[in-house]
Amino acid sequence: MDNHQALSSMDLPFVGRGRALGQVSDVDLRLLRVFMAVVNSGGFSAAEPVLGVGRSSISTYMADLETRLGLRLCHRGRAGFQMTSEGEQVFEAATRLFRAVDGFLDDIDSVHQTPRGSLALGLADALVSLPEMSITHALARFSADFPAVHVHLHMLTPEQVEQGVLDGQLQVGVVPARHRLEGLIYQSLYEETSALYVTPDHPLAIMPQAGLEEALPDCEAVSPEYALPPAGHALQRQLRSTATASNREGMAFLILTGRYVGFLPVHMATPWVAQGRLVSVALPTWQFSTAMLAIYRREQRPHRLREGFMATLAQVMSNDSA
The missing domain is CATH 3.40.190.290 (D-Maltodextrin-Binding Protein; domain 2)
Structure with a gap:
């Protein structure tokens, strides 16, 4: 099973009128990484060498993330890539999330005598x-x-x-x-x-x-x-x-x-x-x-x-x- 199949084969629960995500899974984290790479690169095509996948796969990942969150994150078309206001908020939240994850990993690493x-x-x-x-x-x-x-x-x-x-x-x-x-x-x-x-x-x-x-x-x-x-x-x-x-x-x-x-x-x-x-x-x-x-x-x-x-x-x- 390739990465795209592994990501898209997961159930897409927790989307609706209530809380968008009941929990954050590994798939959510991977999709958010894709989103951040697209934003940092300035578009889908520019993110291809960073992510090591093609534009069509990136587009699918982004669509999966929007479905999971129940939000429209960006506009893409002839005018180029542009984040929506919701996308900007998700990007800021994802940045804080990964900084917190990095801090957690640092704390765990410090427990080990041998750094990992x-x-x-x-x-x-x-x-x-x-x-x-x-x-x-x-x-x-x-x-x-x-x-x-x-x-x-x-x-x-x-x-x-x-x-x-x-x-x-x-x-x-x-x-x-x-x-x-x-x-x-x-x-x-x-x-x-x-x-x-x-x-x-x-x-x-x-x-x-x-x-x-x-x-x-x-x-x-x-x-x-x-x-x-x-x-x-x-x-x-x-x-x-x-x-x-x-x-x-x-x-x-x-x-x-x-x-x-x-x-x-x-x-x-x-x-x-x-x-x-x-x-x-x-x-x-x-x-x-x-x-x-x-x-x-x-x-x-x-x-x-x-x-x-x-x-x-x-x-x-x-x-x-x-």
Whole structure:
């Protein structure tokens, strides 16, 4: 039986004119998780990679939840996804519910001499090739120190990572520095340098450096849909954008077509440069740095596993810099 069958095969009691839910079951919690993922992602399609299921399954889950609650939670159609007023109230109530559940699990974990439970981390894409492997080393040491803890690693957009940490679905996130949100604590990790790249057969690859600065604005460029730091944004605005990409892997795909010039993190481009598939546009002024940050939610209640991971990360970074 698949997940959808398991969810929809449950009886749907407790719906009527009286109290909508006589009790909260595992199915209700799963459906509420789906609802929160849809809201945080901004729609059904955007939630597909987060939930790992297709749009039709998500639509069915949402319909099941609305039936169980006896409420209309959202409007969906050509105008896009939009919560109803009832949906907004359910979302706020669900956020409080899962925070309470997390608090309960923390309390139970503290009873055990050996910490148990799960640690959910959210990372932006294309970080695995960073030479500074603080997160990787911290996860290795954390898993050795907390063998009974299950680690969930989610690859998401920076916006999804931030929202997941705010909602309590993620304990720790790693994102590029863009802005500071209320309710989050930020810890600096390292700097990431980005430069311009083209394929070896691109006109910029064989052009004398003296002519690069003048020729660059006329070349077709790929621009990111994700936010850049101010220095990167200022450089990107000078390029003639004829394509866009939602993440850095998408940037690489388009640059590797040979048609476009675009920015990539140096650590990400290095393997393709070594293979002779990419070359850097030799303009030192056309580079920028992005600060990478670890984030977690600001709250009075301690989270044992999150604090354990952050302490491990701090120790790893201290050893790496020594």
